[in-house]
Amino acid sequence: xxxxxxxxxxxxxxxxxxxxxxxxxxxxxxxxxxxxxxxxxxxxxxxxxxxxxxxxxxxxxxxxxxxxxxxxxxxxxxxxxxxxxxxxxxxxxxxxxxxxxxxxxxxxxxxxxxxxxxxxxxxxxxxxxxxxxxxxxxxxxxxxxxxxxxxxxxxxxxxxxxxxxxxxxxxxxxxxxxxxxxxxxxxxxxxxxxxxxxxxxxxxxxxxxxxxxxxxxxxxxxxxxxxxxxxxxxxxxxxxxxxxxxxxxxxxxxxxxxxxxxxxxxxxxxxxxxxxxxxxxxxx
Amino acid sequence: xxxxxxxxxxxxxxxxxxxxxxxxxxxxxxxxxxxxxxxxxxxxxxxxxxxxxxxxxxxxxxxxxxxxxxxxxxxxxxxxxxxxxxxxxxxxxxxxxxxxxxxxxxxxxxxxxxxxxxxxxxxxxxxxxxxxxxxxxxxxxxxxxxxxxxxxxxxxxxxxxxxxxxxxxxxxxxxxxxxxxxxxxxxxxxxxxxxxxxxxxxxxxxxxxxxxxxxxxxxxxxxxxxxxxxxxxxxxxxxxxxxxxxxxxxxxxxxxxxxxxxxxxxxxxxxxxxxxxxxxxxxxxxxxxxxxxxxxxxxxxxxxxxxxxxxx
Amino acid sequence: xxxxxxxxxxxxxxxxxxxxxxxxxxxxxxxxxxxxxxxxxxxxxxxxxxxxxxxxxxxxxxxxxxxxxxxxxxxxxxxxxxxxxxxxxxxxxxxxxxxxxxxxxxxxxxxxxxxxxxxxxxxxxxxxxxxxxxxxxxxxxxxxxxxxxxxxxxxxxxxxxxxxxxxxxxxxxxxxxxxxxxxxxxxxxxxxxxxxxxxxxxxxxxxxxxxxxxxxxxxxxxxxxxxxxxxxxxxxxxxxxxxxxxxxxxxxxxxxxxxxxxxxxxxxxxxxxxxxxxxxxxxxxxxxxxxxxxxxxxxxxxxxxxxxxxxxxxxxxxxxxxxxxxxxxxxxxxxxxxxxxxxxxxxxxxxxxxxxxxxxxxxxxxxxxxx
Numbered sequence: 015x016x017x018x019x020x021x022x023x024x025x026x027x028x029x030x031x032x033x034x035x036x037x038x039x040x041x042x043x044x045x046x047x048x049x050x051x052x053x054x055x056x057x058x059x060x061x062x063x064x065x066x067x068x069x070x071x072x073x074x075x076x077x078x079x080x081x082x083x084x085x086x087x088x089x090x091x092x093x094x095x096x097x098x099x100x101x102x103x104x105x106x107x108x109x110x111x112x113x114x115x116x117x118x119x120x121x122x123x124x125x126x127x128x129x130x131x132x133x134x135x136x137x138x139x140x141x142x143x144x145x146x147x148x149x150x151x152x153x154x155x156x157x158x159x160x161x162x163x164x165x166x167x168x169x170x171x172x173x174x175x176x177x178x179x180x181x182x183x184x185x186x187x188x189x190x191x192x193x194x195x196x197x198x199x200x201x202x203x204x205x206x207x208x209x210x211x212x213x214x215x216x217x218x219x220x221x222x223x224x225x226x227x228x229x230x231x232x233x234x235x236x237x238x239x240x241x242x243x244x245x246x247x248x249x250x251x252x253x254x255x256x257x258x259x260x261x262x263x264x265x266x267x268x269x270x271x272x273x274x275x276x277x278x279x280x281x282x283x284x285x286x287x288x289x290x291x292x293x294x295x296x297x298x
Numbered sequence: 299x300x301x302x303x304x305x306x307x308x309x310x311x312x313x314x315x316x317x318x319x320x321x322x323x324x325x326x327x328x329x330x331x332x333x334x335x336x337x338x339x340x341x342x343x344x345x346x347x348x349x350x351x352x353x354x355x356x357x358x359x360x361x362x363x364x365x366x367x368x369x370x371x372x373x374x375x376x377x378x379x380x381x382x383x384x385x386x387x388x389x390x391x392x393x394x395x396x397x398x399x400x401x402x403x404x405x406x407x408x409x410x411x412x413x414x415x416x417x418x419x420x421x422x423x424x425x426x427x428x429x430x431x432x433x434x435x436x437x438x439x440x441x442x443x444x445x446x447x448x449x450x451x452x453x454x455x456x457x458x459x460x461x462x463x464x465x466x467x468x469x470x471x472x473x474x475x476x477x478x479x480x481x482x483x484x485x486x487x488x489x490x491x492x493x494x495x496x497x498x499x500x501x502x503x504x505x506x507x508x509x510x511x512x513x514x515x516x517x518x519x520x521x522x523x524x525x526x527x528x529x530x531x532x533x534x535x536x537x538x539x540x541x542x543x544x545x546x547x548x549x550x551x552x553x554x555x556x557x558x559x560x561x562x563x564x565x566x567x568x569x570x571x572x573x574x575x576x577x578x579x580x581x582x583x584x585x586x587x588x589x590x591x592x593x594x595x596x597x598x599x600x601x602x603x604x605x606x607x608x609x610x
Numbered sequence: 611x612x613x614x615x616x617x618x619x620x621x622x623x624x625x626x627x628x629x630x631x632x633x634x635x636x637x638x639x640x641x642x643x644x645x646x647x648x649x650x651x652x653x654x655x656x657x658x659x660x661x662x663x664x665x666x667x668x669x670x671x672x673x674x675x676x677x678x679x680x681x682x683x684x685x686x687x688x689x690x691x692x693x694x695x696x697x698x699x700x701x702x703x704x705x706x707x708x709x710x711x712x713x714x715x716x717x718x719x720x721x722x723x724x725x726x727x728x729x730x731x732x733x734x735x736x737x738x739x740x741x742x743x744x745x746x747x748x749x750x751x752x753x754x755x756x757x758x759x760x761x762x763x764x765x766x767x768x769x770x771x772x773x774x775x776x777x778x779x780x781x782x783x784x785x786x787x788x789x790x791x792x793x794x795x796x797x798x799x800x801x802x803x804x805x806x807x808x809x810x811x812x813x814x815x816x817x818x819x820x821x822x823x824x825x826x827x828x829x830x831x832x833x834x835x836x837x838x839x840x841x842x843x844x845x846x847x848x849x850x851x852x853x854x855x856x857x858x859x860x861x862x863x864x865x866x867x868x869x870x871x872x873x874x875x876x877x878x879x880x881x882x883x884x885x886x887x888x889x890x891x892x893x894x895x896x897x898x899x900x901x902x903x904x905x906x907x908x909x910x911x912x913x914x915x916x917x918x919x920x921x922x923x924x925x926x927x928x929x930x931x932x933x934x935x936x937x938x939x940x941x942x943x944x945x946x947x948x949x950x951x952x953x954x955x956x957x958x959x960x961x962x963x964x965x966x967x968x969x970x971x972x973x974x975x976x977x978x979x980x981x
Binding site: 030031033034036037038040041042044045046047048050051054063064065066111112114115117118119122123124125130134135136137138139140141142143145146147148149150151152167168170171174175176178203228231232234235239248249252253256263266267270273274277278280281282285288289290292293 | 329348415422440494582
């Protein structure tokens with residue numbers, strides 16, 4: 015099925031070309047703020063804080079400034095390390111928990127799987143602020159404030175429902191006969207997972223992992239509330255580049271670019287897989 | 299060896315299958331689910347129950363004060379708190395408008411992307427990017443470089459078109475935040491709708507073309523129907539995340555009239571400076587109850603989605 | 611190798627009223643190829659899956675050898691299954707597909723490779739051992755699916771419509787190969803199909819199911835010549851048996867012609883309560899100048915035989931009948947002809963059960979005096 019061929023016969027070529035141009039224009043306008051942010055990171059503060067212009071200094075001065083060690087405050091290096099550790103760890107844990115759960119909801123379903131699925135999603139209906147108070151108190155009691163551990167645990171909790179939801183739909187797409195054949199052939203849960211489910215659902219698992227990474231890396235609230243001093247992440251670090259004295263836009267732009275690069279690159283690379291994963295089975 | 303077996307119509311009592319094996323089978327099915335379930339229950343229900351308890355107390359945390367049990371007093375005060383009412387209105391504005399706008403815009407983008415043209419991959423990459431950015435960064439760049447009264451790009455364009463510059467963030471806080479949310483979430487909707495368009499079976503569309511239907515008619519009658527579950531999923535997920543928006547508010551306006559939604563208000567009353575954990579908890583619980591009501595409504599959408607799958 | 615038996619096995623899907631399989635009792639001999647056949651919804655696949663352990667039993671038991679396997683898990687039942695859509699593991703090679711089960715059961719690599727190679731030889735799959743399923747044709751994939759079952763040397767083979775996805779010609783070819791293979795290996799095989807031709811040509815015995823209830827289980831010729839009820843009579847045999855409903859009272863008639871039956875049949879009809887049905891196969895219907903007027907609808911010429919579709923007036927409406935004739939046949943659509951019956955005719959009671967069978971003939975109404 016190649017939908018692109020559908021427009022082939024009979025359709026006026028200028029219509030197609032016009033729509034193509036429209037798409038390009040739309041994309042450029044939509045993307046403009048990002049482009050502008052990158053440009054600003056290559057200007058001096060004076061130029062950045064003036065009426066819009068294109069006077070860029072093609073050097074990495076701003077980048078150097080923001081990444082230099084910030085003394086007692088959070089430095090880029092620290093924040094980056096924390097983010098990487100927290101995001102990777104929480105995503106791995108999410109997958110480790112969600113894959114068996116999705117198996118129990120899709121492949122060999124528990125009788126009440128719909129109710130369970132609703133429960134998982136319902137935990138996201140509760141605003142984060144509803145749980146921050148007890149969590150903050152608990153974290154303080156357990157001496158977990160300002161640690162990576164507390165963020166890993168929380169990010170796992172906020173991404174788990176989405177991961178279970180998505181993985182369940184992907185697993186449900188796997189032909190039942192394949193699972194039955196594996197079962198008759200003697201494979202237990204682990205065998206079925208490794209030989210049948212994971213290879214076939216790999217694009218879906220990748221799409222899920224990507225979404226978890228996006229949400230975990232970009233998370234701000236828990237990070238700034240629970241780890242204001244140490245162990246904080248890149249989004250928090252970005253806000254430390256706002257100054258009440260003097261101009262800061264160029265430096266802020268540089269900091270923003272640095273903060274966004276990892277996830278943007280990951281998203282760019284994986285976008286086709288993500289769309290294909292969603293098309294394959296996120297919804298029936 | 300030939301045996302003609304008569305069809306059985308009687309109902310003798312045959313031995314039933316051993317009950318114990320059926321019971322252990324259902325527990326074996328539950329086992330893989332338990333780690334995720336227990337983990338989530340622990341991390342969401344425990345705080346929830348604690349919040350209920352706090353909401354029934356009067357508790358100032360800074361400066362540290364005693365935690366007195368006051369029953370439903372916090373809930374009573376809540377009704378006369380006009381700031382809370384404003385927060386609810388703002389919450390609705392910051393959820394409904396962005397969801398709808400992002401869906402419409404996202405669908406339009408998806409339709410543009412659904413055909414072959416030069417550089418389609420690049421266009422898609424550009425359009426996806428806002429969703430990948432750190433929301434705090436989104437708030438900051440819109441506030442400082444786009445909307446700024448002095449050197450914002452938007453005002454520069456307005457001036458070039460002959461208008462007068464507007465201080466967006468201070469004069470139109472709600473609108474400003476809505477713009478950033480739409481910008482952020484349009485790609486999300488776009489991806490979902492794009493997936494929906496790609497999964498549409500082409501033979502139905504081909505039949506319609508042979509039958510003589512115009513493209514717009516095909517879209518309205520066939521494609522839209524096929525996209526419905528995708529749109530519902532987008533609205534559902536989008537609403538879940540948008541209700542809890544915090545980052546943009548924090549960095550663009552820091553609260554204030556017109557841009558304080560309920561989560562931010564709760565934050566302000568508790569660890570954001572108010573330090574009234576008792577009252578703040580009561581607000582949270584009310585939000586939870588409201589969410590459950592909305593959720594039950596959303597559940598009908600959900601189970602239609604899931605039943606559609608079971609029937610398929 | 612083992613015998614299989616179902617003892618009053620029943621399965622009702624949750625949320626439905628009637629059982630998908632209703633107190634099925636069936637004994638299958640060791641080494642037998644038994645075919646389960648029936649229309650869709652008859653419960654044949656469900657019965658097979660109950661034997662496989664993929665479907666639980668709500669009542670009754672199922673046995674393999676002398677073991678009650680009702681609550682035993684599929685992997686411990688010593689069975690192998692061939693699925694309709696083959697269910698090949700897409701990312702494994704043909705060799706790995708066939709060796710998968712052996713690997714799961716801990717068979718050492720050396721032995722595994724040897725057995726896989728041996729099975730591949732039997733099935734002419736040796737050149738494909740390193741290919742992935744998507745690189746194979748439908749027929750080749752079907753053989754890999756069979757190979758995967760054979761390599762395991764189980765006690766029972768279960769086959770769920772394994773030939774349905776092949777094109778017609780390949781299906782006929784493969785049918786013979788499957789029968790030969792089963793005879794050679796001598797393993798008990800339970801084979802499900804909806805195609806009665808497949809059933810009749812392959813099975814040692816055939817079990818006909820309808821709505822979850824076993825109608826008749828017997829060797830093909832008995833099913834053909836002595837069907838136990840209308841359903842089996844109409845299901846087995848292609849083209850289907852001609853079935854004509856009788857009036858409530860009076861001598862049995864087809865159209866205006868009277869049907870003369872031998873004494874036993876006639877007596878049975880007289881005693882039966884309610885209108886019965888008369889059935890006769892296409893080869894028993896003669897076209898010529900018999901006493902039953904008919905009109906030719908279409909003539910099908912298959913070369914070695916011909917089928918003529920006619921229509922008669924019976925009970926106030928048009929009733930289609932089929933006659934099998936040996937070429938040459940001269941007749942065209944629209945011609946008026948006369949029909950006669952020569953051969954076995956079956957008599958079915960009002961409840962559908964067969965009452966009697968025997969030779970019969972038609973005669974014009976009131977042609978002879980009765981005695």
